[in-house]
Amino acid sequence: MSYNFKETMSKPERLAPGHRMCAGCGGTIAVRNVLRGLHEGDKAVIGNATGCLEVSTFTYPYTAWEDSYIHNAFENAGATLSGVEGAYKALKKKGKLDATYKFITFGGDGGTYDIGFQSLSGAMERNTDMVYVCYDNGAYMNTGIQRSSATPMYADTTTTPVGSKSNGKPQNRKDLAAIIAAHDIPYVAQTTFIGNFKDLHVKSEKAIYTPGAAFLNIMAPCPRGWRYNTPDIMEICKLGVETCYWPLFEVVDGKWILNYEPKKKLPIEDFLKPQGRFKHLFKKGNEDLIEEFQKEVDRRWEELKFRCSRG
Amino acid sequence: MAADITKLGVKAPWKDLTEGMVIAGAGTSRDFNTGEWSTDKPVFIEEKCKQCLLCTPVCPDSCIPVEGGKRGEFDYDHCKGCGICVKSCPFGAITMEGVE
Amino acid sequence: MAKRDRLSGNEAIAIALRQINPDVFPAFPITPSTEIPQYFASFVANGQVDTEFIPVESEHSSMSAAIGASAAGARSLTATSSCGLAFMWEELYIAASNRLPLALALVNRALSGPININCDHSDSMGARDAGWIQIYAENNQEAYDNMVQAYRISEHKDVRLPIMICQDGFITSHAVENMELLEDADVKKFVGEYEPEDYLLNPECPMAVGPYSITDYYMEAKRNQAEGMRHVERVVLEVAKEFAEVSGREYGLFEAYRMEDAEYAVVMIGSAAGTTKDAIDRLRDRGEKVGLLKIRLYRPFPAEAIADILKDVKAVAVMDRAEGYTNHGGPLGADVMAALYRARSQALAINYIYGLGGRDVRVEDMEGVFATLKQIAEDGDAGETYRYLGIRE
Numbered sequence: 001m002s003y004n005f006k007e008t009m010s011k012p013e014r015l016a017p018g019h020r021m022c023a024g025c026g027g028t029i030a031v032r033n034v035l036r037g038l039h040e041g042d043k044a045v046i047g048n049a050t051g052c053l054e055v056s057t058f059t060y061p062y063t064a065w066e067d068s069y070i071h072n073a074f075e076n077a078g079a080t081l082s083g084v085e086g087a088y089k090a091l092k093k094k095g096k097l098d099a100t101y102k103f104i105t106f107g108g109d110g111g112t113y114d115i116g117f118q119s120l121s122g123a124m125e126r127n128t129d130m131v132y133v134c135y136d137n138g139a140y141m142n143t144g145i146q147r148s149s150a151t152p153m154y155a156d157t158t159t160t161p162v163g164s165k166s167n168g169k170p171q172n173r174k175d176l177a178a179i180i181a182a183h184d185i186p187y188v189a190q191t192t193f194i195g196n197f198k199d200l201h202v203k204s205e206k207a208i209y210t211p212g213a214a215f216l217n218i219m220a221p222c223p224r225g226w227r228y229n230t231p232d233i234m235e236i237c238k239l240g241v242e243t244c245y246w247p248l249f250e251v252v253d254g255k256w257i258l259n260y261e262p263k264k265k266l267p268i269e270d271f272l273k274p275q276g277r278f279k280h281l282f283k284k285g286n287e288d289l290i291e292e293f294q295k296e297v298d299r300r301w302e303e304l305k306f307r308c309s310r311g
Numbered sequence: 312m313a314a315d316i317t318k319l320g321v322k323a324p325w326k327d328l329t330e331g332m333v334i335a336g337a338g339t340s341r342d343f344n345t346g347e348w349s350t351d352k353p354v355f356i357e358e359k360c361k362q363c364l365l366c367t368p369v370c371p372d373s374c375i376p377v378e379g380g381k382r383g384e385f386d387y388d389h390c391k392g393c394g395i396c397v398k399s400c401p402f403g404a405i406t407m408e409g410v411e
Numbered sequence: 412m413a414k415r416d417r418l419s420g421n422e423a424i425a426i427a428l429r430q431i432n433p434d435v436f437p438a439f440p441i442t443p444s445t446e447i448p449q450y451f452a453s454f455v456a457n458g459q460v461d462t463e464f465i466p467v468e469s470e471h472s473s474m475s476a477a478i479g480a481s482a483a484g485a486r487s488l489t490a491t492s493s494c495g496l497a498f499m500w501e502e503l504y505i506a507a508s509n510r511l512p513l514a515l516a517l518v519n520r521a522l523s524g525p526i527n528i529n530c531d532h533s534d535s536m537g538a539r540d541a542g543w544i545q546i547y548a549e550n551n552q553e554a555y556d557n558m559v560q561a562y563r564i565s566e567h568k569d570v571r572l573p574i575m576i577c578q579d580g581f582i583t584s585h586a587v588e589n590m591e592l593l594e595d596a597d598v599k600k601f602v603g604e605y606e607p608e609d610y611l612l613n614p615e616c617p618m619a620v621g622p623y624s625i626t627d628y629y630m631e632a633k634r635n636q637a638e639g640m641r642h643v644e645r646v647v648l649e650v651a652k653e654f655a656e657v658s659g660r661e662y663g664l665f666e667a668y669r670m671e672d673a674e675y676a677v678v679m680i681g682s683a684a685g686t687t688k689d690a691i692d693r694l695r696d697r698g699e700k701v702g703l704l705k706i707r708l709y710r711p712f713p714a715e716a717i718a719d720i721l722k723d724v725k726a727v728a729v730m731d732r733a734e735g736y737t738n739h740g741g742p743l744g745a746d747v748m749a750a751l752y753r754a755r756s757q758a759l760a761i762n763y764i765y766g767l768g769g770r771d772v773r774v775e776d777m778e779g780v781f782a783t784l785k786q787i788a789e790d791g792d793a794g795e796t797y798r799y800l801g802i803r804e
Contacts, residue, residue, distance in 0.1 A: 018340030083479025331510030
């Protein structure tokens, strides 16, 4: 699939303004650009787990969605869209529906990695013809920055606060993209906001138009939770990729493909430093914590390269 | 049939609410003005703009309209003044109001 | 034309569903409702229905998917029991508040713990305030007939609420009884096509469902939802009347059995009503003026009609197949006593907890209940109003 940036940007907007996400939110940047993967003329039903995105984009009676939209609860976005997709198949079979619909669900990392994990796993295992998009901002931001299983190690959150006996979250983050890939579904990809959004766009289009289940994991920074300077979101994403904290890859029919390898891998400090949630790591005496963080990033990066080398 | 949300203000009696609180229709949030949230506003300096459009995908609020491959004026009714577009412009064609 | 057959309650429900040919059926197995999706899966496998059968990974997901399908514009349902219903808790409220007319075939079973697979009503009683219509059956025939009538009630434009069709686990779900089935074509005609107004897959107009509501709207939203419930009694009776024309079998909000001149009455739900009718027949033969009020429609609760039937009794025993842990009795007891109070009834009323976890109820037990009623009427004092039937002391 080729990428014509100007044409893509000229497509009609499928997320209307007037929603109530915070200024500078990464979540809606993800949504707008995923929805540009839909072909004009195709309709869609959008699912959404409870979270910032839901409470802010459908605050009665204001919906920001140009397509049909369903929010059900926090933990069941996968199952809910399974039902919608089942209805589509049934109505098609009975000759009650002509139009082509695509099914896309958005969930934050709380609704995806944690409380909605079972429902997501079920929908993926059944190879439901849908795309599940996780906009991963690494904590429960809607309820006020509590840790999730997507929160990186040592992040200062409101349930893993830094204190005299605590360096923030003690555990590593869950590798959800790999877990979903282990469901043996046709398409899994990890991406974020880079340059002209080619990576995110191409992956979204592939995910939407691959028959069967697809999963996109998008790093979508949250200026409140991560405590960086709000206008710097693109720089934060770039550093995530250049430090190999957030590698760009795809798993197509079980085949792992690395989409980008930095010419010179940057040290993890470069990604951590601009973020207030990691401020404590830069205090004198905490050098070993950063070293440990770096080791984990390296270990995962080597593991990913190994998977991709096997094809 | 699309719901007429002008009848669904906060003083609407219970009988007037839509059944099941569904909203038939789309994009009704345009009627909600989030442009009031911020005092900082981006300013579009058209003569510096090369129409590279790098500012459009980064806007969290869909406030940079594009038509025929060219961007237009900001949607100030909804822009929250986050400043991401300013950083994304390679040509200095966007500044924050009062800030060079 | 009706067909006679010998069927279990689960089989009867499955056959009703085959005849209805719903659009989407997400399901997860749990004893004793498991057979319903099992039978139905074989109908799918053999091309006897067009339904999308979705074997999900939990009851939470079966209800979630049924909600998604219903919002999308499909006729959907699921089946469950006990802990499966409890696991759907949050979703039950969402189905109702979204005004989605989906169905749930519930096979009543005790809730954990301790874990027990047999019948009581603690599962559906826990869901009584969720905003669902609840209809209960005494036997297999009623379970089947209620299922056939379900969508006509829930999809009615003045109602649009989810409906729970309940029957007693094992007692009716697994016991085989002689019953009459309607012809497939008659069911198809009776149930009709589902034609929602607003739905997700409407190409003419998109729809958003499941909003965040600020306080300014929430209370009005709940009142708006309650309006649907207020039409249910009327619609249940209208649908029952039409059903009688097709089937010859008559249904109301409840069944009043030998209540014409009854001085002592039992109010109960479900299969134990059959046992109670036997007790009543025996006592009537001995000249006792006893009767039964068997609830069919429990939610909404037809309080006025129930109080009216009970207006001349001297004493009434309300039988709850579920604990309420109020220290005053069970949920049906509370509902019936409130109805009597509002009707300024002078009847003495007691409330029994009975039949928990499949505990058998015998004809003799119910004769004992009537004897107690007679005694308290003579004493002019109900005594302890919160009692257990058949408990080892």
